[in-house]
Amino acid sequence: MRDVIEWFKENGGIKVIDKELDVELEIPHIAYLEIKKENSKPLLFTKPISKRLGIKYDIPVFMNLFANKELTEDIFGTHPDVIAKNIEWLLKMKPPKGILEKLKMLPKLWKLKSVFPKRLTHSGECQEIVLKGDDIDLDKLPILKTWELDGGRFITMGQTYTKSLDGSMQNLGMYRLQQYDKKSLGMHWQIHKDGAHFFNEYAQAGKKMPVSIAIGGDPLYIWCGQAPMPSGMFELMLYGLIRGENAKLVKSITNDIYIPHDVDIVIEGFVDPTVSKVEGPFGDHTGYYTLPEEFPVVEITAITMKKKPVFHATVVGKPPLEDKYMGWGTERVFLPLLKPMAPDLIDYHMPENGVFHNLIMSKMKTHYKGHAMQFMHAFWGVGQMSFVKHAIFVDENAPDLTSYEEIATYILDRLDVKNIFISKGILDHLDHSSNEQFVGGKLGIDATGDKVDLKVKLLSNEELLEKAQALDAQIVDLKQFCTNSANPICVISVNKTDSMKKLYKNIEVLKNHIAILIVIDYKNNDLKYPYMLVWRVVNNIDASRDIELSPFIFVDGTTKSEVDGFYREWPQDTLCSKEVLEKLKKDALVEFDDDLIRRFGLLEFN
Numbered sequence: 325m326r327d328v329i330e331w332f333k334e335n336g337g338i339k340v341i342d343k344e345l346d347v348e349l350e351i352p353h354i355a356y357l358e359i360k361k362e363n364s365k366p367l368l369f370t371k372p373i374s375k376r377l378g379i380k381y382d383i384p385v386f387m388n389l390f391a392n393k394e395l396t397e398d399i400f401g402t403h404p405d406v407i408a409k410n411i412e413w414l415l416k417m418k419p420p421k422g423i424l425e426k427l428k429m430l431p432k433l434w435k436l437k438s439v440f441p442k443r444l445t446h447s448g449e450c451q452e453i454v455l456k457g458d459d460i461d462l463d464k465l466p467i468l469k470t471w472e473l474d475g476g477r478f479i480t481m482g483q484t485y486t487k488s489l490d491g492s493m494q495n496l497g498m499y500r501l502q503q504y505d506k507k508s509l510g511m512h513w514q515i516h517k518d519g520a521h522f523f524n525e526y527a528q529a530g531k532k533m534p535v536s537i538a539i540g541g542d543p544l545y546i547w548c549g550q551a552p553m554p555s556g557m558f559e560l561m562l563y564g565l566i567r568g569e570n571a572k573l574v575k576s577i578t579n580d581i582y583i584p585h586d587v588d589i590v591i592e593g594f595v596d597p598t599v600s601k602v603e604g605p606f607g608d609h610t611g612y613y614t615l616p617e618e619f620p621v622v623e624i625t626a627i628t629m630k631k632k633p634v635f636h637a638t639v640v641g642k643p644p645l646e647d648k649y650m651g652w653g654t655e656r657v658f659l660p661l662l663k664p665m666a667p668d669l670i671d672y673h674m675p676e677n678g679v680f681h682n683l684i685m686s687k688m689k690t691h692y693k694g695h696a697m698q699f700m701h702a703f704w705g706v707g708q709m710s711f712v713k714h715a716i717f718v719d720e721n722a723p724d725l726t727s728y729e730e731i732a733t734y735i736l737d738r739l740d741v742k743n744i745f746i747s748k749g750i751l752d753h754l755d756h757s758s759n760e761q762f763v764g765g766k767l768g769i770d771a772t773g774d775k776v777d778l779k780v781k782l783l784s785n786e787e788l789l790e791k792a793q794a795l796d797a798q799i800v801d802l803k804q805f806c807t808n809s810a811n812p813i814c815v816i817s818v819n820k821t822d823s824m825k826k827l828y829k830n831i832e833v834l835k836n837h838i839a840i841l842i843v844i845d846y847k848n849n850d851l852k853y854p855y856m857l858v859w860r861v862v863n864n865i866d867a868s869r870d871i872e873l874s875p876f877i878f879v880d881g882t883t884k885s886e887v888d889g890f891y892r893e894w895p896q897d898t899l900c901s902k903e904v905l906e907k908l909k910k911d912a913l914v915e916f917d918d919d920l921i922r923r924f925g926l927l928e929f930n
């Protein structure tokens with residue numbers, strides 16, 4: 325990490341903050357506001373402290389490593405599309421014809437020798453300092469508390485290395501870890517993840533599971549940790565393929581897990597299948613808090629580190645954040661891996677304000693009726709793609725999937741109720757919208773067909789609002805979007821007191837003026853900012869409960885409660901702490917105004 329920081333310094337790409345700042349809220353809040361800027365930069369905090377514990381740490385905190393697309397490309401060493409092309413070549417490789425073709429293939433095949441991680445027999449730089457027994461103390465690390473309502477301090481960019489019970493498979497997964505005390509951590513591997521699958525094997529065998537958690541090192545290890553590799557494939561093989569160099573691993577000191585030799589810090593330990601503890605709440609990348617839930621516990625047997633380690637961390641919360649750029653890399657690199665199961669797929673895009681698993685847009689070549697529907701099922705049935713709640717398909721003539729205004733108009737021009745498909749399936753562990761954890765509604769839209777006609781007579785926002793308010797007193801505000809398309813979207817905000825199904829019935833008479841109606845809460849939503857409206861709506865809906873298709877399309881994006889037949893706890897938004905932000909502003913460490921608060925939902929409003 326020190327080398328990476330030096331490289332950033334030489335290339336003018338890092339902000340170094342030498343002021344004493346608290347690991348609880350202050351440092352995370354600065355990083356949170358920085359990453360939302362157009363040209364955000366990585367941050368190095370040289371003097372982290374904990375006022376609560378009275379600690380001045382001697383390890384600096386490094387954040388926003390994936391601060392923008394250029395840096396992400398630098399971390400890969402090339403554009404992720406180039407990596408995707410190489411993967412595609414490998415997947416489509418055919419036996420060479422003749423000596424010339426053989427010779428041409430050689431350099432590419434030679435590169436494959438880098439794929440398999442190498443095990444070194446000596447110790448690594450990450451083991452220059454070894455803390456065991458009474459010296460183990462997590463309070464020596466500047467672990468952050470990001471949000472006021474977080475259940476404690478969390479390691480947010482930990483690379484968790486594990487192996488299957490029979491030792492035949494290794495895995496690297498990025499899972500957050502809650503600090504419980506000096507010697508134990510909560511292990512938040514979600515139910516569908518490889519780490520959790522391995523853990524089940526150990527639990528069934530009644531054995532403790534060895535784990536080693538690495539922090540820092542080559543930034544590509546970190547990206548690989550979140551990469552949705554097919555089950556059973558070690559993520560560091562992808563590292564080798566991209567770097568053109570084998571990952572070099574050393575054995576942990578107190579367990580038999582191998583970790584990269586050059587990471588900054590390693591936390592070694594075991595997970596006892598008979599022990600679990602409440603983990604969370606934690607302000608998550610959905611922009612909502614994850615509710616407290618029992619998870620396994622890591623009992624630490626050693627902490628090792630370089631002589632001068634750096635503590636690497638991230639902030640998750642409402643988009644846009646660092647995972648926007650990590651996710652962009654993942655999306656590009658994984659395109660060729662999706663094609664074998666969906667061969668006519670041209671491209672796909674998971675916008676970060678859909679927090680990846682809530683929205684995907686895909687471009688495809690259609691050859692037969694139902695082709696898009698076939699792809700929906702394929703997506704919903706495979707790996708981590710199956711968490712996606714809302715999937716929209718367009719044909720090959722559609723504009724670029726990242727040209728949001730054009731693509732929205734293109735979809736709405738082809739939106740036909742008969743091509744809207746509502747199903748059920750598995751959901752991301754973090755989804756809060758469905759009545760039941762882990763399973764819920766899926767929405768598929770086949771917009772690969774012909775253009776449809778505008779069937780409604782548009783009114784001005786003011787006129788429509790007046791008519792709507794006369795029909796339902798909960799309505800506060802209204803704004804129409806994409807009014808030049810065949811299916812304009814009308815968004816209304818409400819002070820909700822009852823089920824929105826009743827509101828929908830009340831304003832049904834406006835069917836000649838509304839093609840699509842989306843309802844959101846007035847509180848903490850601003851109709852001026854569609855970026856956050858999309859974030860809110862795709863987070864909050866369960867398609868099997870919250871969508872009606874006649875006489876117009878109706879989408880209920882409001883907070884749910886008993887009036888909606890919803891009996892789970894609905895989590896709160898991640899919000900900054902007002903006093904902390906104001907103090908940081910006074911110290912000229914952050915800048916914000918009312919517009920920024922509303923644009924990104926930094927604090928409560930309305």
Ligand SMILES: Cc1cc2nc3c(=O)[nH]c(=O)nc-3n(C[C@H](O)[C@H](O)[C@H](O)COP(=O)(O)O)c2cc1C
Pocket residue numbers: 480481495496497498499500501512513514515517518519520549550551552553638640647650708
């Ligand atoms: C910053 C960040 C934090 C994450 N935290 C978690 C987490 O706490 N638990 C989890 O299961 N996945 C988490 N993920 C997602 C996983 O890293 C991702 O799904 C990965 O592919 C899991 O690997 P696996 O399938 O090998 O388990 C996180 C991703 C990022 C980028």
